[in-house]
Amino acid sequence: xxxxxxxxLAQTLALPSVxxxxxxxxxxxxxxxxxxxxxxxxxxxxxxxxWLSGWDERFSRELGAxxxxxxxxxxxxxxHGRTALDxxxxxxxxxxxxxxVAAHWVADRQIGPSLLRFGTEEQKQRYLPRIAAGECYxxxxxSEPDSGSDLASVRTRATRVDGGWQLTGTKVWTSGAHHAxxxxxxxxxxxxxxxxxxxxxxQFLVExxxxxxxxxxxxxxxxxxxxxxxxxxxxxxxxGLVLGEIGAGWHQVTSELAFERSGPERxxxxxxxxxxxxxxxxxxxxxxLGSSGLRELGALVSRxxxxxxxxxxxxxxxxxxxxxxxxxxxxxxxGTRYESEVIDAARLLVSIPPDPGAxxxxxxxxxxxxxxxxxxxxxxxxxEILRGVVARGLGLR
Amino acid sequence: xxxxxxxxxxxxxxxxxxxxxxTARSVFADHPAEVSxxxxxxxxxxxxxxxxxxxxxxxEAGGSGGTxxxxxxxxxxxxxxxxxVPLAETELAGWxxxxxxxxxxxxxxxxxxxxxxxxxxxxxxxxxxxxGGYSVSGQLTRVGWARAATRLAVLATGPDxxxxxxxxDPSAAGVALTEGTNLAGEPxxxxxxxxxxxxxxxxxxxxGTRELLVRRAALSRALLLAGAAVRALAGSVRYAGExxxxxxxxxxxxxxxxxxxxxxxEVSAGRAAAEAAARIAAAGDVAGPDAGxxxxxxxxxxSEAAGxxxxxxxxxxxxxxxxxxxDLRLATTRLxxxxxxxxxxxxxxxVIARRVLAEGADGLWPLLTRAS
Numbered sequence: 001x002x003x004x005x006x007x008x009l010a011q012t013l014a015l016p017s018v019x020x021x022x023x024x025x026x027x028x029x030x031x032x033x034x035x036x037x038x039x040x041x042x043x044x045x046x047x048x049x050x051w052l053s054g055w056d057e058r059f060s061r062e063l064g065a066x067x068x069x070x071x072x073x074x075x076x077x078x079x080h081g082r083t084a085l086d087x088x089x090x091x092x093x094x095x096x097x098x099x100x101v102a103a104h105w106v107a108d109r110q111i112g113p114s115l116l117r118f119g120t121e122e123q124k125q126r127y128l129p130r131i132a133a134g135e136c137y138x139x140x141x142x143s144e145p146d147s148g149s150d151l152a153s154v155r156t157r158a159t160r161v162d163g164g165w166q167l168t169g170t171k172v173w174t175s176g177a178h179h180a181x182x183x184x185x186x187x188x189x190x191x192x193x194x195x196x197x198x199x200x201x202x203q204f205l206v207e208x209x210x211x212x213x214x215x216x217x218x219x220x221x222x223x224x225x226x227x228x229x230x231x232x233x234x235x236x237x238x239x240g241l242v243l244g245e246i247g248a249g250w251h252q253v254t255s256e257l258a259f260e261r262s263g264p265e266r267x268x269x270x271x272x273x274x275x276x277x278x279x280x281x282x283x284x285x286x287x288x289l290g291s292s293g294l295r296e297l298g299a300l301v302s303r304x305x306x307x308x309x310x311x312x313x314x315x316x317x318x319x320x321x322x323x324x325x326x327x328x329x330x331x332x333x334x335g336t337r338y339e340s341e342v343i344d345a346a347r348l349l350v351s352i353p354p355d356p357g358a359x360x361x362x363x364x365x366x367x368x369x370x371x372x373x374x375x376x377x378x379x380x381x382x383x384e385i386l387r388g389v390v391a392r393g394l395g396l397r
Numbered sequence: 398x399x400x401x402x403x404x405x406x407x408x409x410x411x412x413x414x415x416x417x418x419x420t421a422r423s424v425f426a427d428h429p430a431e432v433s434x435x436x437x438x439x440x441x442x443x444x445x446x447x448x449x450x451x452x453x454x455x456x457e458a459g460g461s462g463g464t465x466x467x468x469x470x471x472x473x474x475x476x477x478x479x480x481x482v483p484l485a486e487t488e489l490a491g492w493x494x495x496x497x498x499x500x501x502x503x504x505x506x507x508x509x510x511x512x513x514x515x516x517x518x519x520x521x522x523x524x525x526x527x528x529g530g531y532s533v534s535g536q537l538t539r540v541g542w543a544r545a546a547t548r549l550a551v552l553a554t555g556p557d558x559x560x561x562x563x564x565x566d567p568s569a570a571g572v573a574l575t576e577g578t579n580l581a582g583e584p585x586x587x588x589x590x591x592x593x594x595x596x597x598x599x600x601x602x603x604x605g606t607r608e609l610l611v612r613r614a615a616l617s618r619a620l621l622l623a624g625a626a627v628r629a630l631a632g633s634v635r636y637a638g639e640x641x642x643x644x645x646x647x648x649x650x651x652x653x654x655x656x657x658x659x660x661x662x663e664v665s666a667g668r669a670a671a672e673a674a675a676r677i678a679a680a681g682d683v684a685g686p687d688a689g690x691x692x693x694x695x696x697x698x699x700s701e702a703a704g705x706x707x708x709x710x711x712x713x714x715x716x717x718x719x720x721x722x723x724d725l726r727l728a729t730t731r732l733x734x735x736x737x738x739x740x741x742x743x744x745x746x747x748v749i750a751r752r753v754l755a756e757g758a759d760g761l762w763p764l765l766t767r768a769s
Contacts (some may be wrong), residue, residue, distance in 0.1 A: 009631040010477065013665045017672040019680060028766070096762045271762075279758035286754055291747065298746030301753050302697040305690075305765055306670040313669060330662040387658035388651070394634050394661060396648040 015313030046098030054100030064134025078129030084319035098272035118244030141185035201249035267335030326393030425478030469675035476624020529596035687768035
């Protein structure tokens with residue numbers, strides 16, 4: 001046994017164990033109180049997978065007004081200069097409550113930080129204050145009909161024209177594009193040379209009301225309209241809306257993946273169902289549950305507690321500038337499988353059939369969870385791709 | 398191995414704790430990790446000289462005065478090294494004796510407690526004697542390392558229904574030992590007690606001792622499990638890189654990569670749970686509800702992970718890992734043994750669920766987020 005190899009491995013997997021500051025816990029209490037009140041007033045009904053399906057612009061603006069969006073952005077751009085863990089706590093409270101967060105989700109989670117890191121001063125001034133206010137919504141233009149897991153194969157072409165670039169191609173699975181103001185489109189600005197597919201890709205900030213854009217709905221199997229196909233037909237993007245550097249698109253896109261993969265949305269999509277399950281079970285009592293059911297429930301809670309600890313550790317690592325791609329991939333793999341395990345347990349332990357027509361409650365939450373579950377282990381990198389990332393981190397490939 | 402990802406290591410602990418872990422690592426690396434017929438004396442004496450035995454016992458009681466965080470780091474390393482020494486048992490026994498105000502002898506200590514409450518179900522019958530001591534009779538089962546112990550710390554229900562701590566000399570007449578082992582070959586001995594215990598070796602247990610003992614035992618075991626899990630994974634990763642089939646290392650096959658990635662995620666989850674529980678216990682009150690919940694999860698999650706990790710490790714190793722000549726078993730037999738000890742995942746899952754049901758639906762999220 002090579003102890004040196006063990007030590008390397010232990011360190012690859014190591015994460016800080018995070019304690020939250022008292023002021024962060026005070027913030028949590030404020031958010032929790034707001035959510036309890038909003039829910040009591042009927043301003044939202046808890047739902048599963050709210051960060052995809054819960055589009056509510058009024059709610060987003062209210063969060064913005066309370067200072068709970070763009071939290072980590074500097075105050076000069078309308079942000080609040082808070083820590084990553086402050087943002088984490090606000091986010092997990094919203095998700096656990098099943099509150100409608102889809103409208104601002106992409107903008108708050110990744111567009112703001114990307115703009116801050118790669119954007120021009122003008123871009124920051126133009127978008128960040130509105131993102132923090134919950135008034136400006138974004139989509140992600142990465143996948144294409146022929147480019148899913150193999151993102152570097154995108155065929156949307158950016159051609160140099162006078163004063164900017166002309167984009168032609170088709171993006172798919174763009175959540176909320178029919179409501180959003182803009183999206184980040186990844187396009188090939190130079191042909192592949194010498195087999196280096198990661199070079200020659202660029203990111204563009206595309207206003208979705210630009211001429212030449214057509215947005216077509218792609219309905220989920222529930223019939224709901226969240227996804228879109230965005231067809232770009234010679235769309236002009238001025239030089240001022242290039243994100244970062246031409247040719248650096250791959251680096252820019254992949255540098256943000258750990259943030260996208262390790263957040264609480266990767267294990268809390270079915271949390272409202274777990275709450276409804278506990279509600280049913282605690283009213284029926286321990287004797288109705290039986291010993292195997294009891295253990296099943298305990299296992300679910302043990303797993304989600306642990307996932308949260310892992311996820312918090314990654315948030316702390318990332319905020320101190322430490323790369324955490326491998327643990328982030330693990331959280332997403334474990335977390336998204338866990339989201340479906342909640343469904344399995346709910347089905348086994350409570351005999352209420354799923355009802356997509358119900359207004360609320362266990363039957364509706366179960367229905368939404370079952371119908372949304374296939375997406376959990378696909379979006380943001382399939383679990384198989386994520387395990388490949390982990391394998392690379394282990395030195396296997 | 399990608400050294401670019403190493404910067405986060407040890408970020409949770411202070412540098413003194415890191416140094417301690419590094420010291421322990423090098424000591425274990427210098428000694429073979431087999432369970433021999435008895436205690437590996439050179440390793441134990443080195444650990445003793447370095448103050449790694451009774452690490453968290455106060456100095457005035459003969460310990461090193463370390464923190465619970467120090468102890469957690471040590472146990473994680475000991476588990477990773479699959480060190481065949483009763484560090485956890487000795488520490489736990491020392492804590493129990495000291496918490497009741499009894500002397501903590503040097504050397505290997507064993508710890509045991511009866512399982513029942515006063516009266517029916519109690520495995521030990523404890524009676525008051527006229528000289529102020531007790532007489533004790535009954536059977537303690539599967540006591541870790543009892544055969545090597547200079548002293549046995551026993552928590553038992555006393556005649557009046559409150560708990561007492563007894564410091565038992567295993568060489569005394571009236572102590573009979575039947576040797577046994579766990580799946581890893583570690584000593585787990587049955588101890589038959591039928592003897593008087595002098596007043597000086599008896600003390601009332603402070604209130605809550607039993608619960609604390611159970612928690613400390615479970616936390617220690619969770620940390621050992623988290624460590625052994627790293628070893629099983631590391632060995633598997635190494636083997637996959639060396640073993641050539643179909644003309645290339647089996648690490649190059651996606652089927653193997655995917656399995657090892659699943660194992661790595663379980664290793665990380667178990668470790669995160671164990672480290673978080675240790676941190677919460679060290680930062681606050683081990684007796685408090687937050688630490689209690691965290692420790693329950695830590696033992697449950699590491700135990701749950703143990704089976705997955707061991708299964709994948711053996712599958713990757715093929716038949717050679719299934720033999721006595723290969724050292725994979727040092728990690729996997731411990732994973733299998735330790736997941737049952739100090740409460741299995743089934744036990745702790747039920748404990749967690751009862752707490753969840755008691756808090757109700759509205760209490761679930763607060764329960765998950767309480768301990769910061």
